Amino acid sequence: MSAEPHISTAQSGLILCIDDESAGLAVRKRVLESAGYRVETARSAQDGIRLFRSSDFDLVICDYWMRSMNGIAASREIRRINSSVPVIILSGFSQLPDESIGVADRWILKDEGPEFLLDAIHDLLKTRS
């Protein structure tokens, strides 16, 4: 787990958050907003990709295990559209799948906690700017 202190200053950036579990998605949106980010959500990979084409996002967070199209396929498509936007894949599993390598900028397991996710976003956006 990261040793960095929790980011207290307000952040900026537009994040696309994709997950087919509505409760988790809504709460995650509020966690990100509490840190200062603007957030748009999509309930499926297809909706997320459509949204991604229509707006300029700074970062994408995508759930790995979704019903119609999984996070790996979604991430590949998003990168094909615009490879400069960092992608984080979130997984409820405790281990990463073999096919995870090179697919996303970060893989984060859901049991890591919100601070860990926020630190990762902060890092990725800092590198990008």
Place this chain on the structure above:
Amino acid sequence: MSTANRPISNNAPLVSNPKWHDHKSHGHVVQLYTEDRSLIDGLSRLVGTALIGGDSAIVIATKPHREELAQRLRTRGFDSLAASLQGRYHVLDAAETLAKFSVDGWPDAALFCDQIGGLISRAQAASEGATSHVVAFGEMVSLLWAQRKPEAAIRLEQLWNELAKTHTFSLRCAYPLAGFGGEEDTEPFLRICAEHSEVIPSESYTDLTSEEERLRNVSYLQQKAQALEAERAGRKDAQKSLQSRESELADILENALEGVQQVGPDQKVLWSNKTLLNLLGYSPEEYIGHPLAEFYVDKDLFNNYWAKLMRRVEVYDFPAEFRCKDGSVKQVVIHSNGLWENGSFVHARCFIRDVTEHKRLEQSLRVAEQQAAMGRMAAIIAHEINNPLETVTNVFYLLRDHPSLDDDARELARIANEEMTRMRHIAKQTLAFHRDSESPVPVSLRTIMDDVLHAFRHQIQSQGITVDRRIATDGLVIAYPVELRQIFINLIANALQAMPEGGKLRIHLREGSEWLKDSARAGVRINITDTGAGIPLKHHHKIFQPFFTTKADKGTGLGLWVSRGILQKLEGTIKFRCSKAGGTAATTFAVFIPTEGLSSL
């Protein structure tokens, strides 16, 4: 008469004397016969002719022959009694007479000369004829031959010939042709013939009336001899190929893939092939002749096997365990049945296949399958728990600083948030081999052990447990730190739970080599010992299985299974032992983590 050793037929014409049964005044004649009738025919004519002519006769014969001869002479109207009274006719028992001049079963020259020479002299003196001939008939040689004493028979023939130098008589010996049936009889037969001046073939030849018939007979006999010779050669070949086939079969049995053995009615091993001896490591003396039950690990199983055989049941795919010489156990499968003859058991045939390696592979495959299945299940459970857990964690994260809550509510949210962190930690510990770095890194086991002990310090204190910490090395290994922490958390948690009423926790950390017999890999050894009640024997084989727990609601039953899984990835090992010394029980979990000879991580 002439006693020179004459070859049987070289110079003499083949059919020298067609009157086979006629009396001759000299010579040492041998008569071969097939049936007694033929012998008695010739003998009665010989004796009758001599006695009628006023000569003397001596008959040394068996009782049946003497009786038949007397009967025949009577039939022919000859009064043998008168001749006997005149001292011209002497009839003696062959066996009795032979005994009189034999010493240790061997004819003695002096005694023979004394006995038989005296008899001939007396008979000659009594003879009335102008020629004073004595005719003798003897079958003592035939007795000796029948007793399988060919040398003694030949010796006696020679003694007769010796006697002929000092006494005048003609002699006829008789042998039943049936006595020369063996191949080995040929040589002594020729020697016996050589001791005689004349040989009379058996009646199948002598009964023939014309020379032409006899020549045909000779041709027939020659052909028969030829056929016999060919048959004998063929038989020799057959025997030779049978022997070579036999040794080939024995060779195949000896070198069969399966162990083969015969077991007698006394349950002892009668024979066993090399394969079986090699499998078990015994020499033939250590195995063959011993009761088979000695080599069974389970005697009841042997009794069960034997009872089946005795019920004439074919034993098929019978699993058993055999004790090897080195004490190890081989798992085998037996096919066996009994050989029965006339209702009694002769022996058991056993075919024994070694399935030790097969069973071991089967077992490890089962374990691997079990582990894979458990892994899949753990992953699914983890996924199903982590998703709502993340949401709830996020909720409490937001509540923690929520402006609408008062200080008390925020404090409650903070506590809930901490508890959520603990839940996440437990889920991670028990359901996953989580890795916190991309690749294994150098880790100090000392540091990790101290961290873990620190985390448990409250529990250690509250249970009144003393810690004996002996750490002799930093214990640098290449691994995932979280995984190592996981192992020690599991082992120390177990140790503490085993000592609810206090006790001693001993931690040893030192460099050392693996304890396995054929391994000398260097590495770090960690022993974690508690003085709790110990692990009941009946649980020993189960404690590394997933979901095995004795702690009812307190444990998941995954700790040791997970720990062993991590160690297997590190190519390390874990084992445990329970001991009792001076009333104190001790349970030690020993872990070895290699630092060299690693294939991959």
